Amino acid sequence: MPERKPRKDAARNRAAVLAAADTLFTDCASPDDVTMADIAAAAGVGKGTLFRAFGDRVGLIGALYAARLEPVEEAVETGPPPLGPATPPLQRVPALLDALLCFKLDNRHLALALEGTGSGSPYQAAHYERWHALLRDMLEQLPGLPDSGFAAHALLAAVRADLVEHLAGEERVPREAMRSQLADYTAAFLRAPRDPE
Amino acid sequence: MPERKPRKDAARNRAAVLAAADTLFTDCASPDDVTMADIAAAAGVGKGTLFRAFGDRVGLIGALYAARLEPVEEAVETGPPPLGPATPPLQRVPALLDALLCFKLDNRHLALALEGTGSGSPYQAAHYERWHALLRDMLEQLPGLPDSGFAAHALLAAVRADLVEHLAGEERVPREAMRSQLADYTAAFLRAPRDPE
DNA sequence: TCATAAGCGGACCCCGGGTCCGTATTCTAG
DNA sequence: CTAGAATACGGACCCGGGGTCCGCTTATGA
Numbered sequence: 492m493p494e495r496k497p498r499k500d501a502a503r504n505r506a507a508v509l510a511a512a513d514t515l516f517t518d519c520a521s522p523d524d525v526t527m528a529d530i531a532a533a534a535g536v537g538k539g540t541l542f543r544a545f546g547d548r549v550g551l552i553g554a555l556y557a558a559r560l561e562p563v564e565e566a567v568e569t570g571p572p573p574l575g576p577a578t579p580p581l582q583r584v585p586a587l588l589d590a591l592l593c594f595k596l597d598n599r600h601l602a603l604a605l606e607g608t609g610s611g612s613p614y615q616a617a618h619y620e621r622w623h624a625l626l627r628d629m630l631e632q633l634p635g636l637p638d639s640g641f642a643a644h645a646l647l648a649a650v651r652a653d654l655v656e657h658l659a660g661e662e663r664v665p666r667e668a669m670r671s672q673l674a675d676y677t678a679a680f681l682r683a684p685r686d687p688e
Numbered sequence: 689m690p691e692r693k694p695r696k697d698a699a700r701n702r703a704a705v706l707a708a709a710d711t712l713f714t715d716c717a718s719p720d721d722v723t724m725a726d727i728a729a730a731a732g733v734g735k736g737t738l739f740r741a742f743g744d745r746v747g748l749i750g751a752l753y754a755a756r757l758e759p760v761e762e763a764v765e766t767g768p769p770p771l772g773p774a775t776p777p778l779q780r781v782p783a784l785l786d787a788l789l790c791f792k793l794d795n796r797h798l799a800l801a802l803e804g805t806g807s808g809s810p811y812q813a814a815h816y817e818r819w820h821a822l823l824r825d826m827l828e829q830l831p832g833l834p835d836s837g838f839a840a841h842a843l844l845a846a847v848r849a850d851l852v853e854h855l856a857g858e859e860r861v862p863r864e865a866m867r868s869q870l871a872d873y874t875a876a877f878l879r880a881p882r883d884p885e
Numbered sequence: 886t887c888a889t890a891a892g893c894g895g896a897c898c899c900c901g902g903g904t905c906c907g908t909a910t911t912c913t914a915g
Numbered sequence: 916c917t918a919g920a921a922t923a924c925g926g927a928c929c930c931g932g933g934g935t936c937c938g939c940t941t942a943t944g945a
Contacts (some may be wrong), residue, residue: 495815496748497922497923498911498912498921498922498923499911499912500910500911500922500923500924501911501922501923501924504923504924515908523784525900526900526901527901527902527903528901528902530927531925533858536924536925537924537925538902538903538904538922538925539903539904539906539923539924539925539926540923540925542903542904543923543924544923545902548901548903550901570907576924579916601877603896607804608810609869612804612850612853613850613857614850614851614854614858621828624812630715631814636876637869637872637873637875637876638869638872638873640869641866641869641870641872641873641878642873644846644851644854644855645842645870647844647848648842648845648848648851649841649842649846651845651848653809653810653811654809654811654841654845656809657809657811657841658841661811662837664907669838672834672835672837672838673838673842675834675835675838676834676835676839678834678843679833679834679839680873680875680876680877694891695891695892695898695941695942695945696942697891697941698891698892698893698942699892701892708889723931723932723933724932724933724934725931725932725933728894729893733893734893734894735894735895735933735935736894736895736896736934736935736937737892737894737935738890739933739934739935740892740893742887744933744934745933745934768942774892818941863912864936867900878912
């Protein structure tokens with residue numbers, strides 16, 4: 492395949508934009524008061540450059556998000572328990588949800604910016620489908636649970652960026668409290684199946 | 689309190705706008721390709737009128753949403769079982785979630801428009817807090833469940849408009865299937881407490 | 886009927902995402 | 916090293932949508 496390597500300045504600019512956007516997003520109160528022009532300016536670059544490199548706003552945010560998310564993905568795909576693939580579902584499901592929660596807590600504005608993108612919802616983001624499939628498959632291995640597809644969606648909905656933001660921001664729930672609440676919630680759901688004693 | 693009654697034409701126009709917006713939203717593919725100008729035009733009214741009557745876009749959508757939601761609220765507050773207040777929590781919780789799901793199914797675009805409003809999320813909509821409080825209180829009466837506040841959030845997240853839209857639209861899950869999946873999910877969660885046999 | 890306040894409408898402003906194209910930079914072949 | 920093509924740059928520019936403003940119209944009630 493003729494995958495031509497990009498020019499050096501292009502690569503440098505891309506990196507600069509990514510870096511600038513990153514700090515801007517983490518510093519700002521709401522993701523949508525950081526504009527494309529702001530980012531371009533902060534990166535010392537023209538708007539055109541920015542759009543050529545990432546296509547559009549969603550593309551840029553998506554790239555940032557992907558970069559931040561990469562460690563988590565690696566930990567899930569090839570890491571040690573309890574996140575790695577060798578873990579039995581009963582421990583891995585809560586571990587995954589906890590990891591996702593932590594990620595959203597650590598990248599509030601970014602996740603918010605990505606999920607709140609137009610009416611698109613998070614449901615057409617490439618990542619979402621991956622997490623959903625993974626979670627669904629794990630749930631499927633657990634006997635006696637209801638429709639795994641829906642359950643996976645519902646569990647993922649419990650760690651949606653705006654909910655997390657609301658809890659952390661409005662309700663001032665501290666990080667560890669939120670983690671344990673989520674763990675309890677997950678546990679309650681997973682405890683369900685063994686009912687016919 | 690000096691609550692002056694509005695002029696007749698004002699009332700008429702308000703109603704016209706509401707009606708026009710309603711049909712526009714239900715007909716259109718995505719909630720954000722119906723603009724304020726469209727609504728004004730469809731209602732045969734100037735933009736100014738529209739903004740004076742509802743403040744801003746969110747206000748208008750909120751008003752529409754509230755109107756549509758009113759029957760549900762009444763059913764919950766003063767209706768017969770299984771939605772009404774006389775129902776024991778174990779039946780009322782699933783009934784409430786089911787009612788909410790049906791509502792979102794029947795008002796997809798509207799709910800989508802309201803929940804997807806900026807980064808505001810649904811969590812600052814007045815209605816949300818009501819549902820959350822109600823659900824939390826019901827959960828509280830059930831022994832052995834984890835933190836009711838979080839659980840209420842998580843359960844409500846399972847019927848969020850964009851998830852419902854995704855399931856109905858992208859995954860083509862039929863209405864009744866979705867209802868039963870939600871019911872199963874809810875049941876699994878509620879079944880949890882009685883574990884120490 | 887007339888005075889006054891409430892309401893009306895649509896031209897207008899603002900601002901942000903996205904585009905365009907003349908110019909500058911990098912790459913590559915000779 | 917150099918010339919030419921290919922690629923990238925940047926910021927002026929466009930467009931569309933939310934929200935405002937103010938001179939004019941219409942309801943109201945004395």
